[in-house]
Structures are given as structure tokens and as C-alpha cells.
Amino acid sequence: MRYVKGLSQETLKILKRIWKESKYPQVRQRAHCIQLSDRGYKIAQLIETSKETIKRVIKRLKMGWYRIKKRVGGEPHxxxxxxxxxxxxxxxxxxxxxxxxxxxxxxxxxxxxxxxxxxxxxxxxxxxxxxxxxxxxxxxxxxxxxxxxxxxxxxxxxxxxxxxxxxxxxxxxxxxxxxxxxxxxxxxxxxxxxxxxxxxxxxxxxxxxxxxxxxxxxxxxxxxxxxxxxxxxxxxxxxxxxxxxxxxxxxxxxxxxxxxxxx
Missing domain, CATH: 3.30.420.10 (Ribonuclease H-like superfamily/Ribonuclease H)
Structure with missing residues (x-):
């Protein structure tokens, strides 16, 4: 059984950013494990993580859950x-x-x-x-x-x-x-x-x-x-x-x- 599955593309982009940019080795490792789990790796092959861990990681990066806004298609002179x-x-x-x-x-x-x-x-x-x-x-x-x-x-x-x-x-x-x-x-x-x-x-x-x-x-x-x-x-x-x-x-x-x- 897989531990994580069905992650959205937006979530995967955030995890990839955490994996590449976080200054904390454990945080990078956990973000990488979540990505691997989504790709089909089994729980036994991964370090166990949880939703709370993901939330803590995202908060450390000062990210939040906000409404995505539309923007206009150009810039004024x-x-x-x-x-x-x-x-x-x-x-x-x-x-x-x-x-x-x-x-x-x-x-x-x-x-x-x-x-x-x-x-x-x-x-x-x-x-x-x-x-x-x-x-x-x-x-x-x-x-x-x-x-x-x-x-x-x-x-x-x-x-x-x-x-x-x-x-x-x-x-x-x-x-x-x-x-x-x-x-x-x-x-x-x-x-x-x-x-x-x-x-x-x-x-x-x-x-x-x-x-x-x-x-x-x-x-x-x-x-x-x-x-x-x-x-x-x-x-x-x-x-x-x-x-x-x-x-x-x-x-x-x-x-x-x-x-x-x-x-």
C-alpha cells in the first residue's frame, strides 16, 4: 500500500521546491519521500511522515493557503x-x-x-x-x-x-x-x-x-x-x-x- 497518492501538480511543485531549497536536511528528506510515495514507492521504503509534518514544513517556508487570484493580461505604460x-x-x-x-x-x-x-x-x-x-x-x-x-x-x-x-x-x-x-x-x-x-x-x-x-x-x-x-x-x-x-x-x-x- 502506498502512503501518499493523488497529489496535485501544485502540491508536487511545492514539495519539489522544499526538497531543493530548504536549509534543513530533514525537511528536504521528508519532502523527497512524499514525492517518491506519490510515484509509487511503498511505505517500507520511505521515512514515515504525516500531514502535520507537511504543514510544519510549509509553515517554515512561510507559505499559506490563499485564494489564487486572476491578473490582467498586460501592464500599463x-x-x-x-x-x-x-x-x-x-x-x-x-x-x-x-x-x-x-x-x-x-x-x-x-x-x-x-x-x-x-x-x-x-x-x-x-x-x-x-x-x-x-x-x-x-x-x-x-x-x-x-x-x-x-x-x-x-x-x-x-x-x-x-x-x-x-x-x-x-x-x-x-x-x-x-x-x-x-x-x-x-x-x-x-x-x-x-x-x-x-x-x-x-x-x-x-x-x-x-x-x-x-x-x-x-x-x-x-x-x-x-x-x-x-x-x-x-x-x-x-x-x-x-x-x-x-x-x-x-x-x-x-x-x-x-x-x-x-x-
Whole structure:
């Protein structure tokens, strides 16, 4: 009987790194034994080890169990990125003085493919959520740091016409000079949007485009992440109707029941 089997490629890479780089001979030896066990060596041929030993070895290397994050596929131009950062910081200072308001705009979609990664559950009875094909609920939002949100929900695709219509509606509602932060997606950067910028400026609404490959500068991304991984519970994914109701409930109560500390 083998002592260890079925290790993932990620685990094998970690063990190989430990075997090659650890300064402790015993740690290197144990990591090597685990690899050999996975390759079919018998227990009698190996030094006995345990899960606790593996955990101790990994902790010594200051490694942890973290969610793997996606990253964008490119890098912004350094000089342009620095200039836009300075401009955005100046806008934030003006907002802190009460001169303007900044709203962070973006779109996100929701469907019956669940985003729930973890949940408290009894060891003897695991919670399962059905993943199923469904229509897609799309949301376009404009959010400020003080948890004020203007959100528009659609069961159709969000294109440039929709973005322009929502910005038109926002321009009618603003009480002071407002800057809307947007990324450079094709539904934001096009003639339909550009041709409306002067009209919006006359109403006190300005568009601030972020540098390419910089989603981390748009804090409304945090809202989408909270909704998908924290606030949408397993019951929301029972059917499309319950998903729509829960998404609407979160959006309506954002700023009161649901809040984010952007300090």
C-alpha cells in the first residue's frame, strides 16, 4: 500500500521546491519521500511522515493557503500610469475638501453558476449548491467611497447605448461636480461616449478614464467581489428568480444593511 497518492501538480511543485531549497536536511528528506510515495514507492521504503509534518514544513517556508487570484493580461505604460495616478489622487483630495464627488463605474454579471467558495457546515453533512445554466443578470453601477450607489439592472447585454443612457440619467441627478471613473473597455471608449462628453461636462459630469490594465484602481470591483463571495448566500442560487431578488435586495440596501469600509 502506498502512503501518499493523488497529489496535485501544485502540491508536487511545492514539495519539489522544499526538497531543493530548504536549509534543513530533514525537511528536504521528508519532502523527497512524499514525492517518491506519490510515484509509487511503498511505505517500507520511505521515512514515515504525516500531514502535520507537511504543514510544519510549509509553515517554515512561510507559505499559506490563499485564494489564487486572476491578473490582467498586460501592464500599463509606466509614465502614463504614474500621471493618471497623480490625477486620481488630486481628485481624491478635491473630494475630501468637498469640492467634487467621485463615482466609480463598472459592470458585472450574475448567473446560476455559484460563486460561494466557503461556508460553515457540519463535517458529517456537506452543503452542495447546484451549478446550472441560466440567463445572465447584468448590473451597471456608479459607486462612491461613502457607500452611495446608483445601480441599473438589465437582463440584456450592456452595450455602449446602455452606458450612455445610464450616464445621461446620472447627469440629471448629480448635485455637485462629479467625476465618473471608468476603465477602458470597448463599451466605454468609443464614439458614442466621446461625443457625449462635452454635453455631460456642461451638466457637471466628467469622465475619468483609468490607465489600461488597472482594475485595482476602480474600487467598485470590491463591491462586485463582496456581492459574489460574501453577500450572496447559497439560497440565492436556487433559481434565477431568487438570484434576481437577492441581487436587487443587496443593491437597494447597499449603504445601510450592506457596507464596505474603504478607509
Amino acid at each position: 509606466p509614465q502614463y500610469y504614474e500621471r493618471k495616478i497623480e490625477e486620481l489622487e488630486e481628485l481624491k483630495r478635491r473630494e475630501a475638501r468637498g469640492e467634487i464627488e467621485i463615482k466609480y463605474g463598472d459592470e458585472s454579471g450574475f448567473c446560476l453558476v455559484p460563486y460561494v467558495p466557503y461556508a460553515w457546515q457540519e463535517a458529517s453533512e456537506k452543503i452542495e449548491i447546484k451549478s446550472q445554466q441560466s440567463s445572465r443578470l447584468n448590473v451597471l453601477g456608479f459607486m462612491s467611497r461613502n457607500n452611495q450607489l446608483d445601480a441599473y439592472i438589465f437582463q440584456c447585454s450592456i452595450n455602449s447605448d446602455v452606458v450612455v443612457a445610464c450616464l445621461d440619467a446620472l447627469a440629471q441627478k448629480i448635485k455637485k461636480e462629479t467625476y465618473v471613473v471608468l476603465d477602458n473597455s470597448s463599451i466605454h471608449q468609443n464614439n458614442w461616449v466621446w461625443n457625449k462628453e462635452e454635453e455631460w461636462k456642461e451638466k457637471g459630469l466628467h469622465i475619468f478614464f483609468l490607465p489600461n490594465y488597472s482594475p485595482h484602481l476602480n474600487i467598485i470591483e470590491i463591491l462586485w467581489r463582496f456581492m459574489k463571495y460574501k453577500w450572496l448566500d447559497s439560497e440565492a442560487y436556487e433559481n434565477f428568480k431568487t438570484l434576481v431578488e437577492k441581487v436587487e435586495e443587496i443593491l437597494i440596501n447597499f449603504g445601510t444593511k450592506y457596507t464596505i469600509n474603504f478607509a
